[in-house]
Amino acid sequence: MTTTLSARGLGRKYGKRWALAGCTLEIPAGHVTGLVGPNGAGKSTLLNLAAGMLAPSAGRIEVCGGRPGSGTAQLAKVGYVAQDTPTYAGMTVAEHLRLGARLNPRWDAALAAERIARLGLDPGKRAGKLSGGQRAQLALTLGIAKRPEVLLLDEPVAALDPLARREFLQDLMAVVVEQGVSVVLSSHLVSDLERVCDHLVVLVESQVRVAGPLDDLLATHRRLTGPRRDGPPPGAEVVTESHTERQSTYVARLTGPVHDPAWTAGELGVEDLVLAYMGSGATARPALEVL
Numbered sequence: 001m002t003t004t005l006s007a008r009g010l011g012r013k014y015g016k017r018w019a020l021a022g023c024t025l026e027i028p029a030g031h032v033t034g035l036v037g038p039n040g041a042g043k044s045t046l047l048n049l050a051a052g053m054l055a056p057s058a059g060r061i062e063v064c065g066g067r068p069g070s071g072t073a074q075l076a077k078v079g080y081v082a083q084d085t086p087t088y089a090g091m092t093v094a095e096h097l098r099l100g101a102r103l104n105p106r107w108d109a110a111l112a113a114e115r116i117a118r119l120g121l122d123p124g125k126r127a128g129k130l131s132g133g134q135r136a137q138l139a140l141t142l143g144i145a146k147r148p149e150v151l152l153l154d155e156p157v158a159a160l161d162p163l164a165r166r167e168f169l170q171d172l173m174a175v176v177v178e179q180g181v182s183v184v185l186s187s188h189l190v191s192d193l194e195r196v197c198d199h200l201v202v203l204v205e206s207q208v209r210v211a212g213p214l215d216d217l218l219a220t221h222r223r224l225t226g227p228r229r230d231g232p233p234p235g236a237e238v239v240t241e242s243h244t245e246r247q248s249t250y251v252a253r254l255t256g257p258v259h260d261p262a263w264t265a266g267e268l269g270v271e272d273l274v275l276a277y278m279g280s281g282a283t284a285r286p287a288l289e290v291l
């Protein structure tokens with residue numbers, strides 16, 4: 001298995017505060033990985049570390065087999081679109097493409113020109129005069145045309161309306177299929193992630209709370225409902241719990257079958273799963289990684 005991103009005990013702090021701590025994670029190549037978590041959880045910090053924009057304060061990180069920020073060869077492997085789709089407001093679309101060509105050894109000018117034409121972006125228009133969606137598409141084009149091994153996208157659809165979001169994500173999926181590029185993208189929009197991601201990483205309070213292939217996570221987690229007793233049934237690792245006077249409900253990872261007929265086990269959707277882990281923060285819980 002080739003690995004897109006591998007982190008061991010990775011941490012980054014600002015002053016005395018850890019923005020990301022003890023992050024141990026393997027993201028295999030060839031996947032679209034969704035990075036999700038509440039505001040301030042450390043998603044941008046992780047992506048910045050992966051792109052080499054930040055240096056770790058602890059631990060180590062490898063992206064596509066190399067150390068982020070270690071030189072031009074490493075830079076060529078990674079396409080990074082930071083939050084707020086950074087472009088130069090005073091530069092035209094065509095000037096952005098020319099800059100991309102100058103800075104990137106593997107630049108695919110034909111691909112960039114084809115995308116810009118297909119998206120209907122006027123090459124002579126300044127980026128500052130584009131709509132949010134058009135700017136996002138320009139930034140994605142710059143990331144794709146450098147022909148990276150991995151695309152790191154920090155909330156790429158945050159500013160887009162639902163239709164533009166859908167088109168952006170469809171377009172991204174087409175690129176994934178055509179180029180075989182790996183993608184790690186952060187978003188608060190779980191329904192969007194559900195449509196495009198086959199891997200999931202949930203970050204909460206600077207920690208990886210859960211990570212793994214989406215199918216495996218959905219197959220191993222259940223909502224268990226049963227009579228209120230001393231605790232959950234055997235074989236259930238509780239993520240969150242709630243109780244009424246007579247009944248208990250657990251979102252749990254099942255480590256074995258639940259035989260007790262008093263319990264019903266319902267399947268979870270991606271949003272239920274994400275919200276359960278996002279709400280499980282009160283006690284420090286070891287990160288679960290399903291590989």
Ligand SMILES: Nc1ncnc2c1ncn2[C@@H]1O[C@H](COP(=O)(O)OP(=O)(O)OP(=O)(O)O)[C@@H](O)[C@H]1O
Nearest residue numbers: 014018019020037038039040041042043044045046
């Ligand atoms: N340059 C900085 N200086 C000081 N603290 C920072 C800096 N950048 C981020 N932080 C802090 O680090 C923590 C993680 O921030 P980060 O931007 O990685 O979170 P995030 O999950 O991307 O959040 P959001 O969803 O709001 O974009 C936050 O507490 C934030 O305040």
